[in-house]
Amino acid sequence: MSAPARSLAVPxxxxxxxxxxxxxxxxAPDAARLPIVLVHGIGMSHxxxxxxxxxxxxxxAVFSLDLPGFGGLPRPRHDASVPEIARGLAEVVESLSxxxxxxxxxxxxxxxxxxLARQRPDLVSSVVVIGPVVDVRHRTAAAQMRALAIDTFVExxxxxxxxxxxxxxxxxxxxxxxxxxMLRYRIExxxxxxxxxxxxxxxxxxxxxxxxxxxxxRDRAGDSxxxxxxxxxxxxxxTAPRATASAIRAxxxxxxxxxxxxx
Numbered sequence: 001m002s003a004p005a006r007s008l009a010v011p012x013x014x015x016x017x018x019x020x021x022x023x024x025x026x027x028a029p030d031a032a033r034l035p036i037v038l039v040h041g042i043g044m045s046h047x048x049x050x051x052x053x054x055x056x057x058x059x060x061a062v063f064s065l066d067l068p069g070f071g072g073l074p075r076p077r078h079d080a081s082v083p084e085i086a087r088g089l090a091e092v093v094e095s096l097s098x099x100x101x102x103x104x105x106x107x108x109x110x111x112x113x114x115x116l117a118r119q120r121p122d123l124v125s126s127v128v129v130i131g132p133v134v135d136v137r138h139r140t141a142a143a144q145m146r147a148l149a150i151d152t153f154v155e156x157x158x159x160x161x162x163x164x165x166x167x168x169x170x171x172x173x174x175x176x177x178x179x180x181x182m183l184r185y186r187i188e189x190x191x192x193x194x195x196x197x198x199x200x201x202x203x204x205x206x207x208x209x210x211x212x213x214x215x216x217x218r219d220r221a222g223d224s225x226x227x228x229x230x231x232x233x234x235x236x237x238x239t240a241p242r243a244t245a246s247a248i249r250a251x252x253x254x255x256x257x258x259x260x261x262x263x
Contacts, residue, residue, distance in 0.1 A: 011023060011024045013073075014091075014092050014095065016087075016088035016091045016092065017087075017088060018076060018077065018078070019068040019076055019080060019084075019085065019088045020068055020073045020074050021065055021066065021067060021068065021073070021088065021089065021092045022046075022065065022066035022071060022073055023063055023064075023065055023092065023096070024046050024053075024063065024064045024065070024066075025061065025062070025063045025064075025096070026053065026057040026061060026062050026063075027061060028060055028061035033059060033060035033061075034060065034097075034099070034100065034101060034102050034125050034252070035060060035061035035062065035063060035096065035097050035101050035102070036056050036060060036061070036062045036063070036101065036102045036103075036104055036248075037062075037063045037064075037065065037093055037096065037101050037102070037103050037104065037113075038052065038053060038056075038062065038063065038064040038065065038104050038105075038106075038109075039065055039067070039089070039103065039104065039105040039106070039109035039112050039113050040064075040065070040066070040067065040070065040071075040106060040107075040109050041105075041106050041107025041108040041109045041110075041131075041133075042107060042108035042175065042178050042179060042182055043070065043163075043166055043167045043170045043175050043178075044070060044071075044106075044107075044163070044166045044167075044170075045066050045070055045071030045072070045166050045169070046064035046065065046066050046071060047071070047162055047166065048159065048162050048163065048166070048235060048237075048238050049064050049106065049237060049238075050064070050238075051237070051238050051241035052104075052237040052238070052241045052244055052245060054241070055241045055242055055244075055245035056245050056248065059249075061097075063096050063101075065089070065092065067085060067089070067112070068080060068085060068088070069170060069171075069174040069178070070166070070169075070170050070174075071166065071169065072169050075171070075173075075174045079177055081181050082111050082112060082115050082181050082182075082185045083115055083119070085112055086112050086113075086115035086116040086119060087116075087119060089112055089113075089116050090116050090119060090120045090123060093116065093120075093123050094120075094123055100122070100123055100124055100125040101123065101124060101125065102124075102125055102126050102127075102128065102248075102252060103116065103117060103124050103126075103127045103128065104127075104128040104129075104130065104248065105127075105128070105129055105130070105132075106129075106130040106131055106235070106237055107130070107131050107132070107133055107208070107209075107234065107235075108133055108178070108182045109129075109130075110129035110130065110131070110132035110133065110187060111132075111133065111182065111185045111187050111190075113127055113128075113129065114127060114129065114187055114190045114191055114194065114198075115185070115190060117194055117196060118190050118193045118194060121194075121195045121196060124196055125196060126196050126197045126198070126199070126251070126252065127194065127196060127197070127198045127199070128198075128199045128201060128248055128251065129187075129198070129199070129200055129201065129217070130201045130202070130236065130237055130244070131201075131202050131203065131206050131208055131209040131234045131235070131236065132187060132200060132202075132209050132213075132214065132217060133182060133187070133208060133209060134182060134183055134185070134187070135147075135208065135209055135210055135213040136188075136213060136216075137210060137213065138208065139183060140183070141179060141183065144179070144183070144208075147207045147208045148208065148234075150207040151206070151207050151208055151233055151234045151235075154205050154206075154207070154233035154234075155233045155234070155235055155239070156238075156239060159233075159235050159238050159239065162238075163235075187217065188216060188217060188220050189220075191217050191220050191221040191224075192220045192221060192222075194221055194222065195222070196223075197223045197224065197225070197251075198217075198218070198221040198223070198224040198225075199224070199225050199226075199227065199247075199248070199251040200214045200215075200217050200218045200224065200225070200226045200227075201214075201226075201227050201228075201229070201236075201244065201247055201248075202214050202228055202229070202232070202236070203228070203229045203231070203232020203233050203234065203235075203236030203239070203240070204228050204229065204230050204231055204232055205231060205232060205233050206232065206233055206234045206236065207234070208234045209234065211228070214226055225251060227247045227250075227251070229243050229244060229247065230243075232244075
């Protein structure tokens, strides 16, 4: 029988240079295992990561973060770029653990975690990106909106309800400001600078992050792997949390070996 999932501790807010982050953490059943830090995508919050969070807490400490302007947090008074939010995120991550962590980012969260790992490799053991953006086939706002609209027909109604509610909490001005940064950030170049292993993960029915795009990211990184969750949409971490957690565990425990590449 597997160990029970650990409950969330009381969330705490962290201020970094005018940016507000929120940490939702679960205690470690095994202090010897590296903690995992989960980072949401544009417009979202920790809520759509909750199922994956619970699955991962069965064998290690897990932290889900809310980033500035999302999840009901105050919107910054200035236009914060991907590198700036990643710098603040690095300070938050540094406060969570005495050693390196495993970073997991979904959608635009993939940009923030890759940029953090690029800036502060000392804080990161390995990186996982789920449904990474921005696919070269969708590098305009209109193309992103079309792909997102298609994805709503693949997602579960309960997932769409969370997405819509979090988008409304975020607000149009902050969403559009971050969308501009998302479209400009070239994650395909940034992954080539990573000094730690990278796992690229997608749902097989994800219209936002294609197979070819994910394979390209894998090939641009040094020590990397690619895995697909059958039947999964863009938000596969919520639709199939157990399969997603299993893929992450396999990567951390088996595939994160220098020179190991899964085709």
